[in-house]
Amino acid sequence: MASWEDLPQEILELIAGRLAIEDFLAFGAVCTSWRSAAIKETYNAKSKALWLMIPVGNGTAEFFSTSRGRIHPVKLPGCRVQPLSPPRWILASRWGYNHRVSRWGHEYRIFNPLSQVGIELPSLAKLRHKSRLSLLKMRGQGGAPRIHRIALSSGTSSSGDYTVMVTICRDLRLLGYAIHRSGEDAWTGVSPATNLPRSNFLQLIHYNGRFVALDTHNRVMTLDERECRMQLRLVLGQAFTGYPYLVECSGALLVAWKIWSQEDGTVEQVRVFEVDLEKGTQEEVESLGNAALFLNGNSAISVEFHVESCLLGIKPNRIYFSEKKDEKMHYYSMEDGEVETYSDAPSVYVHGATWIQPDF
Numbered sequence: 008m009a010s011w012e013d014l015p016q017e018i019l020e021l022i023a024g025r026l027a028i029e030d031f032l033a034f035g036a037v038c039t040s041w042r043s044a045a046i047k048e049t050y051n052a053k054s055k056a057l058w059l060m061i062p063v064g065n066g067t068a069e070f071f072s073t074s075r076g077r078i079h080p081v082k083l084p085g086c087r088v089q090p091l092s093p094p095r096w097i098l099a100s101r102w103g104y105n106h107r108v109s110r111w112g113h114e115y116r117i118f119n120p121l122s123q124v125g126i127e128l129p130s131l132a133k134l135r136h137k138s139r140l141s142l143l144k145m146r147g148q149g150g151a152p153r154i155h156r157i158a159l160s161s162g163t164s165s166s167g168d169y170t171v172m173v174t175i176c177r178d179l180r181l182l183g184y185a186i187h188r189s190g191e192d193a194w195t196g197v198s199p200a201t202n203l204p205r206s207n208f209l210q211l212i213h214y215n216g217r218f219v220a221l222d223t224h225n226r227v228m229t230l231d232e233r234e235c236r237m238q239l240r241l242v243l244g245q246a247f248t249g250y251p252y253l254v255e256c257s258g259a260l261l262v263a264w265k266i267w268s269q270e271d272g273t274v275e276q277v278r279v280f281e282v283d284l285e286k287g288t289q290e291e292v293e294s295l296g297n298a299a300l301f302l303n304g305n306s307a308i309s310v311e312f313h314v315e316s317c318l319l320g321i322k323p324n325r326i327y328f329s330e331k332k333d334e335k336m337h338y339y340s341m342e343d344g345e346v347e348t349y350s351d352a353p354s355v356y357v358h359g360a361t362w363i364q365p366d367f
Contacts, residue, residue: 019044019244027074028056028121028365041080057301057310057321059352059360060097060120062088070120070365073319073351081120085363089117092158092212094308095119095366100154112151117159121365129193131175136235140175141205152177156211156305158218171286172197172230174208174216181207186218186235196234200228210253210305214260219284221253221262227282247278255333256298256309259285263307265328273347275338277302277326295324295341297317301362302328308364320351329357336360 023034023045035045058079059071066086069132070079085099088190099118103111117126119193131152134140155176160169169189175182183205203226210221218230225243243251249266260282268275277300279292279300299321312323321327325338327349336352339345352360 014040016044017039029072029075029079045089056365058363058365060090060363061360062086066101070363071352071360073321076319077160083120084116084118084125085114089157090303090306090308090361090363092118092157092214092306093161094306094362094364095121096159097363098154098157099125113153115154120363126169126171128171128185129191131194133193134185134196135193135198139198139235140185147257151179152182155179155218156208158211158213160213160218161216165244170218170232172211174211176207181205184237186230186232193236198229198234200226200237200239203239208253212253212255212306214253214255215284219234219253219260221251225251227262227284229284235315240284241282241289243280243289245278245280249274252300252302252307254300254307254309254358256295256300258309261292261300261309262289263302263326265302271332273330273332274328274337274339276344276346277328277341279326279341293341295326297323299323300326302326303361306361310364320349327362329360 019041023031026034031045035042042294056074058073061067062068066083068081068083068088070081072079083099085101087100089098096117096119098115100115103114110173112130112132115128117128140233152175154173156174158172171187172184174184185194186197187194206222206224208220208222212219220228220237222228225246227240227243229240230235231238243262245264247264247266248269249264252263254261254263262280262282264278265274266276266278267273280289281292282289299311305322324341326341327336327338329336334357336349336357337346338349340347
């Protein structure tokens with residue numbers, strides 16, 4: 008063999024598909040033959056990289072790689088960002104004058120920080136079926152309506168079909184729910200579940216082809232896109248002092264409860280339940296197996312490890328989260344039921360940091 012670039016294409020694809028995301032990008036920059044093997048269709052790394060994202064101002068965020076311990080600054084199309092479901096996307100927003108609707112308000116764009124692909128969302132002022140929202144509040148005094156919770160349909164690309172679902176609030180008061188589909192220039196109002204009062208969503212994700220929400224009354228609901236109406240699936244039997252998260256893990260839908268101490272408000276335990284939407288049942292999970300959960304302020308992701316992890320001390324069967332009181336990252340071990348400090352996370356990146364899983 009004359010040189011490395013003469014390696015067979017199938018060998019190059021096997022190598023490229025198993026690299027950490029940073030190495031995958033560097034691999035494609037070596038030469039033409041390696042670049043042809045380093046395309047997103049071949050990327051299938053067993054242990055996906057995790058990054059800690061923290062906004063630093065001026066439309067820039069820094070991403071701390073847990074696989075390499077390096078920092079990657081990325082320009083963002085907005086001043087305020089938050090992660091969403093699926094975890095490779097973030098929501099970027101900025102305040103400004105929208106010439107399309109001739110008014111001031113929040114402008115939103117869904118953005119993939121790795122591929123730099125962005126999806127511009129319509130102004131919240133462009134809304135069909137306004138009767139499904141609280142019109143008096145929409146027209147009332149106070150701040151402009153804004154997106155509170157958001158989820159994006161899975162498998163989204165810049166050219167493919169997608170649906171976005173959001174909850175719309177004004178000054179933390181719920182106005183209602185809405186969806187936006189690719190190819191449309193407006194939002195469509197969504198009706199609450201029949202015979203149930205409208206309530207705010209704590210969690211909103213896209214799971215198994217549909218949008219799933221968990222509200223403040225511990226009710227799990229799904230969206231009927233055809234009727235543009237929420238449907239009640241089940242009411243959780245627990246009401247812990249803490250905060251719940253919806254997360255897909257190994258194909259199952261989980262509710263992870265971060266339970267706070269009665270004494271000082273720190274996290275003392277995390278309990279996990281698997282939810283069956285079809286049967287309307289739930290069952291407590293004793294072990295995550297080869298998976299780990301990562302809880303943000305208002306979202307969660309999971310990672311399944313098929314091989315020993317090389318992510319700076321991150322291990323399976325743990326649940327990672329941050330504590331505002333000590334500005335440190337912690338984890339809860341499902342094996343021994345103890346809360347420990349995740350010391351591999353730089354303390355400077357804990358305050359305001361959120362977990363994301365960069366992917367194409």
